[in-house]
Amino acid sequence: MVELIFAAQNQHMRKLLLVTAAFMAVFNADAQITLQENFNYVAGSELTGNGWTQIGTSVVNPIAVSNTGLSFPGYPLSGEGLAVSLNSTGQDIYKDGTASISTGSVYCSFILNVGAAQASGDYFFALLPTTSSTNFTGRVFVKQNGSNISIGVAKSTEAVAYSPVLYNLNTSYLVIVRYDFNTGGGADDQIALHVLNASAPAMEPVPVAVTAGTAGDAASIGRVALRQGSAPSGATVTVDGIRMAGTWNDAVILALDLISFEARPTAQGIVLNWLTANEKDNMGFEVEKSLDGTHFTNIGFVAAKGSQEAAYSFTDESNERGYRYYRLKQLDFDGSFSYSRTLKVTADQADNLVFSNPVYGAMAVSYNAGAEAVANIRVTDAQGRTVLSAVQHITHGQNHFTLDMTRLPSGTYQLHLISDKTSTSRTFIRN
The missing domain is CATH 2.60.40.10 (Immunoglobulins)
Known part of the structure; x- marks a missing residue:
C-alpha cells in the first residue's frame, strides 16, 4: 500500500511520503478442500434430504445415515458425525463439491468397512464431473477373494486394477483415490489407489494399484457418487468421512x-x-x-x-x-x-535488507536501519544498466516499502540501496 499525505504548515507545503508494505505469503490450508462429508445428520434420515441428489429413478433401499460412524487413526474426519451403509442393490446418489478441479490431481479419501462382497465384484464409489450423473470416471471396486477382499480402481469402463494386497472383512481402512490429469491426449489420464491400515504418512506413498488410463478422460472432477450396484456383484459396505481436495495433505493429513x-x-x-x-x-x-x-x-x-x-x-x-x-x-x-x-x-538477507525473491510483480522490501537517512535505490540489469531508480526516506528501525517490477522483463537483477550511512547490494530474479 502506498499512501501520499500532504500537510500545510506556516504557509509552506510539507510533503510526506509514507510507503508501507508487507510481504505475506498466505497459504489457506483449506483452500483446496472442495468437498467434505462426515454425515453429521440425524440417524436414519435419507441422504437425499441432506444435500445429496438421487441418480435415476430407483428408490429401492434408499441410502440413509447409520447409527454409528467409523474411525481411523490420524484421519481428520475420524469419529466425526455418523456414516452410511450401502447394500448390494438399490438407490444411487451423488453430491457436488464447492469447486471442480481440472488440472494437476484430485485426491478423494474416505473410511471404508466392507461387511460382505461378491466374487465378481462391483463398484460402490465414484468420481464424476459436475456436468454428469452417469460418467463414473473414477470407480472404486471391491470383490471377494477367498475369505478376504480385494479393492481396486478403474477409469470409466476399462479393466479394474486390483491391489495385490488382500484386505479383511469388517475392518476399517482409509481409501484414497487419486485422479491425475495428464496433457498428452484425450485418453491418458490415470487413477491411482491407496488403501491404508495405519495413519497416513506425511508424504504420499507408492499406490497399491494404478489404472491403464486408456478410457476417455474427464474434463474435470467435482462430484462424488455412492452406488449400490447389482445384487449378483455388489458389496455391503459402510462409508464415512469423505474428503476431496487437490493435494495429499489436504485430503488426509490435517x-x-x-x-x-x-x-x-x-x-x-x-x-x-x-x-x-x-x-x-x-x-x-x-x-x-x-x-x-x-x-x-x-x-x-x-x-x-x-x-x-x-x-x-x-x-x-x-x-x-x-x-x-x-x-x-x-x-x-x-x-x-x-x-x-x-x-x-x-x-535473501544482507545488511538487514530483506525482500521477496523471486519477484513476480511488486517487490516487498524490509530494511532495518541504524539511523535516519535518505536512500537512493537503484535496480541494475545483467549489463549493469540502471533500469529503475527511486529515493526513499529511511527512518531509524524497521522500514517497509514496495518497488514496482512489473515493467521489467524476466531476468537477473541487482538491487542497490545507497545512503551516506550504508551501501547494500543484492541479487534477485524477476520471473
Missing part, C-alpha cells in the same frame, strides 16, 4: 481446522502465523524447517491455547539464504500427530 498458515520474511527472521478452529485434544505444535523440502528438523514448540479459535505465531531467527520450507506438526495428548501443508519461503 487433524484440526487450520484456517490459515502464512510465512512473512522480516529483518528479524521468518515470521510464521497460523489460525485454528475447533481444536480438540490439541497439545500444541512443533515447528519444523527444511532447507531441501525433504529433511525436516524441529526448531520449536508452541503450546495449544485450547480455544474454539486461536491465533499463533513463531519467528525463525536463523539467517540461511535461499529457500526454506516450513510445516507444523500438530500433536495430540494421546500421542497421535498430523502435519500441515508445507510452506516454501525465500528471503
Whole structure:
C-alpha cells in the first residue's frame, strides 16, 4: 500500500511520503478442500434430504445415515458425525463439491468397512464431473477373494486394477483415490489407489494399484457418487468421512481446522502465523524447517491455547539464504500427530535488507536501519544498466516499502540501496 499525505504548515507545503508494505505469503490450508462429508445428520434420515441428489429413478433401499460412524487413526474426519451403509442393490446418489478441479490431481479419501462382497465384484464409489450423473470416471471396486477382499480402481469402463494386497472383512481402512490429469491426449489420464491400515504418512506413498488410463478422460472432477450396484456383484459396505481436495495433505493429513498458515520474511527472521478452529485434544505444535523440502528438523514448540479459535505465531531467527520450507506438526495428548501443508519461503538477507525473491510483480522490501537517512535505490540489469531508480526516506528501525517490477522483463537483477550511512547490494530474479 502506498499512501501520499500532504500537510500545510506556516504557509509552506510539507510533503510526506509514507510507503508501507508487507510481504505475506498466505497459504489457506483449506483452500483446496472442495468437498467434505462426515454425515453429521440425524440417524436414519435419507441422504437425499441432506444435500445429496438421487441418480435415476430407483428408490429401492434408499441410502440413509447409520447409527454409528467409523474411525481411523490420524484421519481428520475420524469419529466425526455418523456414516452410511450401502447394500448390494438399490438407490444411487451423488453430491457436488464447492469447486471442480481440472488440472494437476484430485485426491478423494474416505473410511471404508466392507461387511460382505461378491466374487465378481462391483463398484460402490465414484468420481464424476459436475456436468454428469452417469460418467463414473473414477470407480472404486471391491470383490471377494477367498475369505478376504480385494479393492481396486478403474477409469470409466476399462479393466479394474486390483491391489495385490488382500484386505479383511469388517475392518476399517482409509481409501484414497487419486485422479491425475495428464496433457498428452484425450485418453491418458490415470487413477491411482491407496488403501491404508495405519495413519497416513506425511508424504504420499507408492499406490497399491494404478489404472491403464486408456478410457476417455474427464474434463474435470467435482462430484462424488455412492452406488449400490447389482445384487449378483455388489458389496455391503459402510462409508464415512469423505474428503476431496487437490493435494495429499489436504485430503488426509490435517487433524484440526487450520484456517490459515502464512510465512512473512522480516529483518528479524521468518515470521510464521497460523489460525485454528475447533481444536480438540490439541497439545500444541512443533515447528519444523527444511532447507531441501525433504529433511525436516524441529526448531520449536508452541503450546495449544485450547480455544474454539486461536491465533499463533513463531519467528525463525536463523539467517540461511535461499529457500526454506516450513510445516507444523500438530500433536495430540494421546500421542497421535498430523502435519500441515508445507510452506516454501525465500528471503535473501544482507545488511538487514530483506525482500521477496523471486519477484513476480511488486517487490516487498524490509530494511532495518541504524539511523535516519535518505536512500537512493537503484535496480541494475545483467549489463549493469540502471533500469529503475527511486529515493526513499529511511527512518531509524524497521522500514517497509514496495518497488514496482512489473515493467521489467524476466531476468537477473541487482538491487542497490545507497545512503551516506550504508551501501547494500543484492541479487534477485524477476520471473
